[in-house]
Amino acid sequence: MNEFDQMYREVILDHYRNPRGHGAMDDPDAEAEGMNPLCGDEVTIFVSLAEDGETIDDVKFSGRGCAISQAATSMLTEMVKGRSAIDVATLPKEELLEEIGIPLTPIRLKCALLGLGVLKVALHRAKGTPLPEEWAGLDDEFQVR
Amino acid sequence: MAVHAQPKLDARKLRGDFPILEQQIHGKPLAYLDSAVSAQKPRQVLDALRDFYETSYGNVHRGVYTLSERATEGYEGARQKIATFVNAPSPREIVFTRNATESINLVAYAWGLPTLGAGDLVVVTELEHHSNFVPWQYIAKRTGAGFRTIRLTDAGELDLDCLEEIATEGQVKVVAANYVSNALGTVNPVERLSAWAHEQGAIMVVDAAQAAPHRRVDVQALGCDFLAFSAHKMCGPTSVGALWGRHELLAKMEPFNLGGHMIRSVGLEDTTWGDVPAKFEAGTQPIAEAVGFGAAVDYLEEVGLEAIEQHEHELVAYALERMAEVPGITQYGPLPENRAGIVSFNLDGVHPHDVSQILDYEGVAIRAGHHCCQPLMKRLGVAATNRASFYLYTIPEEIDRLVDGLHKARKVFG
Numbered sequence: 001m002n003e004f005d006q007m008y009r010e011v012i013l014d015h016y017r018n019p020r021g022h023g024a025m026d027d028p029d030a031e032a033e034g035m036n037p038l039c040g041d042e043v044t045i046f047v048s049l050a051e052d053g054e055t056i057d058d059v060k061f062s063g064r065g066c067a068i069s070q071a072a073t074s075m076l077t078e079m080v081k082g083r084s085a086i087d088v089a090t091l092p093k094e095e096l097l098e099e100i101g102i103p104l105t106p107i108r109l110k111c112a113l114l115g116l117g118v119l120k121v122a123l124h125r126a127k128g129t130p131l132p133e134e135w136a137g138l139d140d141e142f143q144v145r
Numbered sequence: 146m147a148v149h150a151q152p153k154l155d156a157r158k159l160r161g162d163f164p165i166l167e168q169q170i171h172g173k174p175l176a177y178l179d180s181a182v183s184a185q186k187p188r189q190v191l192d193a194l195r196d197f198y199e200t201s202y203g204n205v206h207r208g209v210y211t212l213s214e215r216a217t218e219g220y221e222g223a224r225q226k227i228a229t230f231v232n233a234p235s236p237r238e239i240v241f242t243r244n245a246t247e248s249i250n251l252v253a254y255a256w257g258l259p260t261l262g263a264g265d266l267v268v269v270t271e272l273e274h275h276s277n278f279v280p281w282q283y284i285a286k287r288t289g290a291g292f293r294t295i296r297l298t299d300a301g302e303l304d305l306d307c308l309e310e311i312a313t314e315g316q317v318k319v320v321a322a323n324y325v326s327n328a329l330g331t332v333n334p335v336e337r338l339s340a341w342a343h344e345q346g347a348i349m350v351v352d353a354a355q356a357a358p359h360r361r362v363d364v365q366a367l368g369c370d371f372l373a374f375s376a377h378k379m380c381g382p383t384s385v386g387a388l389w390g391r392h393e394l395l396a397k398m399e400p401f402n403l404g405g406h407m408i409r410s411v412g413l414e415d416t417t418w419g420d421v422p423a424k425f426e427a428g429t430q431p432i433a434e435a436v437g438f439g440a441a442v443d444y445l446e447e448v449g450l451e452a453i454e455q456h457e458h459e460l461v462a463y464a465l466e467r468m469a470e471v472p473g474i475t476q477y478g479p480l481p482e483n484r485a486g487i488v489s490f491n492l493d494g495v496h497p498h499d500v501s502q503i504l505d506y507e508g509v510a511i512r513a514g515h516h517c518c519q520p521l522m523k524r525l526g527v528a529a530t531n532r533a534s535f536y537l538y539t540i541p542e543e544i545d546r547l548v549d550g551l552h553k554a555r556k557v558f559g
């Protein structure tokens with residue numbers, strides 16, 4: 001596969017065209033909105049937790065942006081459903097990047113990590129815990145609200 | 146002023162002067178369509194830099210020895226060339242800076258900060274690059290002056306109808322506008338704005354970063370008071386730019402940076418400033434870069450500014466027409482008659498990042514983003530656009546490849 005086919009491989013395009021978990025949520029347990037100021041990509045994430053208050057029951061997102069940011073966020077929603085909030089709040093970015101599975105330049109890496117960053121901020125806020133060191137400052141960078 | 150009455154330039158031949166264009170990107174010949182951000186450098190400029198470093202380099206103004214004299218000659222010679230290039234009445238009116246941004250900041254701080262106050266108005270346009278917007282917004286806030294923007298028509302041109310209303314809202318003290326918009330390519334009526342500014346008793350500051358590389362800029366014909374530009378967009382080196390200012394204004398202004406070289410005498414209690422332009426050139430300057438700037442200006446004069454403008458005009462007309470064939474395209478900006486070699490557009494359903502990524506795989510380099518014009522993006526109602534920009538080395542085949550790439554992007558995302 002050449003680089004082009006890798007970057008725009010079918011699974012990315014499929015997630016971009018048919019994003020999973022696209023939409024909003026009434027009364028979410030965690031919520032945050034962020035953007036990549038470089039290109040104006042925007043993502044808002046909503047999370048509902050199961051009765052145990054720990055397991056992620058559902059994740060939805062809305063937003064607009066490039067194929068990488070939107071497809072990565074769509075993949076993320078599939079990845080984290082059913083996992084514990086703490087797990088996801090501390091999820092290493094490599095796990096998502098492996099799932100995305102395409103070579104990314106530093107600029108596009110930011111696009112790919114936008115959704116994960118916003119999700120982490122949402123979960124840490126809901127739990128009242130600080131962002132892990134590796135992600136510190138992220139809420140500023142992505143202008144998370 | 147040397148006027149080269151060259152009716153047409155030969156872009157294919159000129160490309161031979163630019164070593165960087167000889168390479169392949171992702172196995173395709175490089176089509177560099179991002180000259181509005183920065184232009185590539187011809188051998189003539191690279192040689193001038195190397196030659197200066199190899200034979201004439203020393204610090205300027207201070208040494209009594211031969212090398213320092215040579216370096217000073219090179220540096221001051223460049224100032225003279227640049228003065229001639231913009232038809233400045235005197236080379237003393239050219240201040241070397243790091244870039245257009247620093248030139249504008251120099252005026253905003255050294256002229257604006259002590260001059261502006263409550264009841265005064267600073268007027269910019271909705272079309273400004275952040276570098277001619279943010280400094281003025283900031284200085285207006287700091288001094289208590291009002292801040293107004295000249296709005297745009299839907300065609301992406303300045304709506305001068307709003308001037309009358311602005312004038313009723315305070316004492317207009319400064320009007321700052323770009324000559325050519327980097328985001329839309331609009332050529333603004335700077336002469337009219339200068340005349341209006343002077344009627345109001347205001348000064349006119351022109352951001353010529355996108356004009357100086359592409360058309361003849363004549364500060365006397367424009368009637369402005371300050372004019373800012375950067376060498377790197379004009380085939381010259383990075384890290385050097387210029388500010389032209391009317392001598393009587395520069396002479397009255399306070400310094401911007403303080404330190405070595407800008408002084409007349411330093412005592413324990415007090416320091417007096419050197420003459421213009423030394424007063425504004427504190428510390429060791431970008432000496433070799435200034436020499437390279439001079440070589441770039443020589444190169445542009447050799448090719449001919451009128452020929453460059455005409456060449457880009459033809460390219461932009463061709464590009465607008467060819468790109469209109471692409472389904473789902475939205476083009477922004479004025480008709481080709483009133484625009485420089487810049488096209489800004491969006492493809493329905495394909496984010497600008499993806500467009501430029503797909504084009505990169507075709508060897509075509511364009512820019513995606515807000516182009517340092519967030520107020521304009523807001524006015525257009527978009528987060529970002531794609532922008533292709535042309536220069537003296539751009540050939541129509543590169544526009545064809547751009548159009549092919551856009552069709553490909555449509556197919557990928559179709």
Ligand SMILES: Cc1ncc(COP(=O)(O)O)c(C=O)c1O
Pocket residue numbers: 181182244245246247274276277323325326327352354355375377517
């Ligand atoms: C219209 C305009 N003004 C100012 C600038 C700033 O130039 P520089 O970054 O060289 O200071 C640019 C560069 O993009 C520009 O396009």
